Amino acid sequence: MASVYFDGATRLHKGNTKPSVDSVTLDIEDGEFLVLVGPSGCGKSTTLRMLAGLEPVDAGRILIDGHDQKGVRPRDRDVAMVFQSYALYPNMSAEENMAFALRNGGMSKAEARQRVHEAAEILELSPLLGRKPGQMSGGQRQRVAMGRAIVRNPKVFCMDEPLSNLDAKLRVSTRAQIAALQRRLGVTTVYVTHDQTEAMTMGHRVAVLKDGVLQQVDTPEVLYDHPVNTFVAGFIGSPAINLIDAKVHDGRAEFFGATTPLERDRIGDAASVTIGVRPESWTVADALDKNGVALKVDLVESLGAEVFIYGSPEMDEEAKRITVRTDKKHRPAVGDIVRVTPVADEVHVFDASSGERL
Amino acid sequence: MSDTSAEVAVDVTGGGAHNAEAMSHSGPAMKIAGYAAMVVVFLVVALPLYWILVTSFKQQQDIYTQPAEWWPKHFTTTPYHAATTQIAFWDYVRNSVIITAILSVTKIVLGVISAYALAMLRFPGRGLLFVVIIAALMVPNQITVISNYALVSQMGWRNTYQGIIIPLAGVAFGTFLMRNQFLSLPGEIIESARMDGAGPLKMLWRVVLPMSWPTLIAFSIITVVNEWNEYLWPFLMSDDQRTGTLPIGLTFLQNNDGTSQWAPIMAGTVLAMLPVLILFLALQRHMIKGLTAGAVKG
Numbered sequence: 001m002a003s004v005y006f007d008g009a010t011r012l013h014k015g016n017t018k019p020s021v022d023s024v025t026l027d028i029e030d031g032e033f034l035v036l037v038g039p040s041g042c043g044k045s046t047t048l049r050m051l052a053g054l055e056p057v058d059a060g061r062i063l064i065d066g067h068d069q070k071g072v073r074p075r076d077r078d079v080a081m082v083f084q085s086y087a088l089y090p091n092m093s094a095e096e097n098m099a100f101a102l103r104n105g106g107m108s109k110a111e112a113r114q115r116v117h118e119a120a121e122i123l124e125l126s127p128l129l130g131r132k133p134g135q136m137s138g139g140q141r142q143r144v145a146m147g148r149a150i151v152r153n154p155k156v157f158c159m160d161e162p163l164s165n166l167d168a169k170l171r172v173s174t175r176a177q178i179a180a181l182q183r184r185l186g187v188t189t190v191y192v193t194h195d196q197t198e199a200m201t202m203g204h205r206v207a208v209l210k211d212g213v214l215q216q217v218d219t220p221e222v223l224y225d226h227p228v229n230t231f232v233a234g235f236i237g238s239p240a241i242n243l244i245d246a247k248v249h250d251g252r253a254e255f256f257g258a259t260t261p262l263e264r265d266r267i268g269d270a271a272s273v274t275i276g277v278r279p280e281s282w283t284v285a286d287a288l289d290k291n292g293v294a295l296k297v298d299l300v301e302s303l304g305a306e307v308f309i310y311g312s313p314e315m316d317e318e319a320k321r322i323t324v325r326t327d328k329k330h331r332p333a334v335g336d337i338v339r340v341t342p343v344a345d346e347v348h349v350f351d352a353s354s355g356e357r358l
Numbered sequence: 359m360s361d362t363s364a365e366v367a368v369d370v371t372g373g374g375a376h377n378a379e380a381m382s383h384s385g386p387a388m389k390i391a392g393y394a395a396m397v398v399v400f401l402v403v404a405l406p407l408y409w410i411l412v413t414s415f416k417q418q419q420d421i422y423t424q425p426a427e428w429w430p431k432h433f434t435t436t437p438y439h440a441a442t443t444q445i446a447f448w449d450y451v452r453n454s455v456i457i458t459a460i461l462s463v464t465k466i467v468l469g470v471i472s473a474y475a476l477a478m479l480r481f482p483g484r485g486l487l488f489v490v491i492i493a494a495l496m497v498p499n500q501i502t503v504i505s506n507y508a509l510v511s512q513m514g515w516r517n518t519y520q521g522i523i524i525p526l527a528g529v530a531f532g533t534f535l536m537r538n539q540f541l542s543l544p545g546e547i548i549e550s551a552r553m554d555g556a557g558p559l560k561m562l563w564r565v566v567l568p569m570s571w572p573t574l575i576a577f578s579i580i581t582v583v584n585e586w587n588e589y590l591w592p593f594l595m596s597d598d599q600r601t602g603t604l605p606i607g608l609t610f611l612q613n614n615d616g617t618s619q620w621a622p623i624m625a626g627t628v629l630a631m632l633p634v635l636i637l638f639l640a641l642q643r644h645m646i647k648g649l650t651a652g653a654v655k656g
Contacts, residue, residue: 054549075555087546091568100564101554148554 002078002155002188004028004051008060011046011212020046022212023060031186033179034217035203037193038235043212044192045160051190052081052158064155075104077156080149084161086141088133094144095120095129098151105152112151119151122181139170146178150185157182157189163198175202196236200224208232230355233276233348239308239323241276245352248273253349256293256313260342262349266358273358276348279308279325282340292339295322297332307331309338414438414624421620437621441611441629444622449599450607453519454630457592457603458585460523465581469532470574474562476533477540478548488537495530499590507594515595522595522603526588532577539573540566575644583634604630 006026012019021043028034036044049055051062053074062069069077080101088097095116102112120126123143133141142162149157162178163171179202182189193199199206200220207217208231216228220236227233233241246253248267253260253275260275267273285292295311298321302308309324309332324340332338349358413421414437416430441447476488506525515521543566551565567574589605596602602610608626612618 052553054552074549074553079553081550081553083546083550085544085546087544087550089547089551089565089568092564100551100556104555104557104560 002065003030003063004156004188004190005063005066006047006051006060007063009047009050009057009062010059011043011050011055012058018212019058020212021050024209024212024214025060026207026214026217028188028190031188033182033189033191033202033204035191035193035199035206036209037196037199037206038209040194041211042209044194044209046212047209048081048158048160048190048192051156052079053077054081078152078154079156079158080152080154081158082145082149082160082162084164086133086145086162086165088141088144088148090133093130093132094125094136094147097133097144098147101148101152115151115153116147119147122150123147138166139174142166142174146181150181150187153187155188157187157191159189159191161193162191163193164195178202196238200236206236208235210235226357227276227348228357230274230276230350233350237278239279239325241278241348242320242322243274243276243350244320244322246273246275247271253347256315256319258291258293258341260344260347267349268358270352270358272352274350274352274355275342276350277342278346279323281343281346282324282326283343284324284326284330285339285341289339289341292341293322295324295338295340297334297336297338300331300334302328302331304328311338410624410627413620414628416621418619418621437625438629440619440622441626445607445610445626446599447607447626447629450602450604453596453599453601454586454603457519457522457588457601458582460519461526461585462578462582464523464527465529465532465585466574466578468527469529469536469577469581470562470567472529472533473536473540474558474566476537478558478561478566491530491533494528495534503590503594506591510595517596517598517601519601522592522601526585526591532581535573535577536570539570543569572645575641579638579641579645582637586630586634 004026005028006024008023008025009021010019010023011021024043024047026034036047038044046055050057051064051069053069053072057070064077064079089100092100095113098116098119099112102115103109107115116129117126120129123146125140125143125147128136128140128144131140133144136144142165145162149159159178163174166174175198178191191198191202200223203220205217206220206223208215208223210231216223216232218226223232223236227236230243234243244255246255248254248262248270249259251262251264253262253273255275262273294314295309296314296317297309297311299310300307301310305328307326307328307330309326309330310321311324312321313319314337322340324338330338350356351358412428412430415433415435416427417432417434417436420427420431472491476484476491510516510521510525513521515524547565547569548561551561556565586603587605588603592601592603593606593609596606598610599607604626608623608630611623611626
């Protein structure tokens with residue numbers, strides 16, 4: 001078990017002018033479950049691979065337990081990795097796959113066997129130990145890949161989208177299992193995903209990356225309630241937040257005929273802002289209420305307990321569609337006009353040009 | 359020979375499956391054309407083989423009869439007796455076995471190790487080295503034969519095993535084939551093995567080679583067959599049964615008493631063919647694809 005510290009870690013791939021990972025500074029506590037999240041190509045996997053020693057660090061440092069890992073080979077870092085493809089050895093049985101690292105490290109056959117059987121017990125793999133990867137289902141292979149990491153009892157787990165090859169149902173249950181396993185073992189874990197649901201549900205803290213630059217690191221709740229910029233606001237949450245350009249007039253933001261109050265000391269003398277309203281931060285108003293956005297309903301998604309309404313503002317049908325979450329009692333038909341107003345204290349305000357939170 | 363070898367190899371590394379798939383999706387005309395091509399190829403390959411086999415059981419006077427005799431009228435095994443007694447047949451077999459074994463092992467080991475280095479290690483000049491190896495592949499044997507002969511005979515290596523073996527032991531083809539195979543392996547498995555603390559040799563033996571068996575076996579068969587059939591160089595290097603290989607021995611059979619006695623020659627050819635045929639039949643089922651199934655992807 002160990003802490004991990006990224007100190008301005010940078011990775012510049014040969015031939016590129018822009019670094020894939022740009023001066024990331026990140027302090028991960030001992031025993032913490034940190035999720036690295038971002039769209040594809042944001043450098044999250046590269047960040048993880050730098051920690052594992054599979055990619056060099058071109059500038060800055062990575063420390064494990066306070067020790068600079070520069071020049072330390074992957075095998076000597078005491079880091080275990082779970083790959084997206086699982087990367088099991090096809091010629092070895094599950095047991096041999098899991099024991100491979102232990103035996104390479106010079107552990108006796110009997111001890112390795114015992115460790116493997118303990119791990120198999122935890123992962124419910126005991127009956128499958130004699131099978132080869134080709135004879136297992138995707139979920140079973142995924143567990144063997146997990147087992148291969150946990151038998152080593154490493155300082156750090158690195159997981160690179162370990163759930164993305166599973167079907168939706170299995171993904172949900174495995175998600176919970178991995179989170180529970182991490183709590184039980186208490187091993188510092190860095191988990192890479194592009195799925196914001198995994199990020200929100202699994203990690204103690206979530207780090208959001210964009211174009212190699214770290215945007216925000218915080219608990220899932222803070223990311224959701226206080227995103228530092230429009231990118232984080234847009235990335236976290238599903239369906240996504242509504243980002244609307246609004247004119248500032250008389251201390252209020254005006255958009256599509258509706259207004260919402262702004263805190264004057266935060267916006268300064270800006271003439272326009274971007275406001276962010278989450279789907280659940282709207283209330284459906286009376287049809288006669290003039291202080292609301294009139295939406296022409298394009299699509300209604302009914303998920304049982306909740307209903308999502310997607311509609312274009314009547315005043316500007318070219319504008320981006322607005323998503324509104326209502327309960328199941330409000331179920332308008334496509335083509336209806338619905339008036340919605342934002343809940344004033346749940347509105348996020350961002351700088352119109354930089355996208356930074358105001 | 360080397361042309362057909364390359365085809366077999368490419369097939370094993372993947373082309374074949376795609377062709378078969380494409381074939382099944384096209385119309386009946388393509389299908390018929392495909393079968394017709396197969397029949398033509400079969401006849402081209404099988405007819406001479408059949409003729410060799412049949413002739414080896416004929417009596418001398420039946421060989422030249424017109425019309426051709428497709429089945430021996432006077433069935434006899436005398437040619438086999440002649441082939442194994444008129445020349446020092448078993449000495450030639452011994453030479454063939456020794457030379458083929460040493461050459462094949464050397465070529466396979468060198469090919470695998472050099473390919474592994476070219477595929478897995480990073481060192482300056484790696485690309486250039488690979489180009490040089492490919493270039494070596496382009497130079498036909500016949501071009502280097504004269505200078506090699508001069509050198510080796512000066513060293514007094516005529517009629518020695520090393521004189522035959524060492525000049526033939528270069529392995530551009532194997533290096534090329536195995537390097538491409540190694541590069542086609544999923545990178546994550548190699549990285550995984552690195553993280554699991556596998557050293558270079560353990561990685562080769564436990565991870566890389568087990569995923570490369572089909573290609574390695576194809577390469578091995580090609581090598582063994584090539585070495586077993588190697589004619590020009592051993593012929594130049596050996597005068598008699600001290601170091602001559604089977605194909606050389608068959609030449610002496612031909613010249614034994616002035617006229618060409620085809621029946622014993624064909625019998626000798628059949629006998630020379632048998633070992634590699636058996637080897638091929640024994641190993642061909644290992645040349646199937648799909649040994650990496652289950653390694654990556656769910």
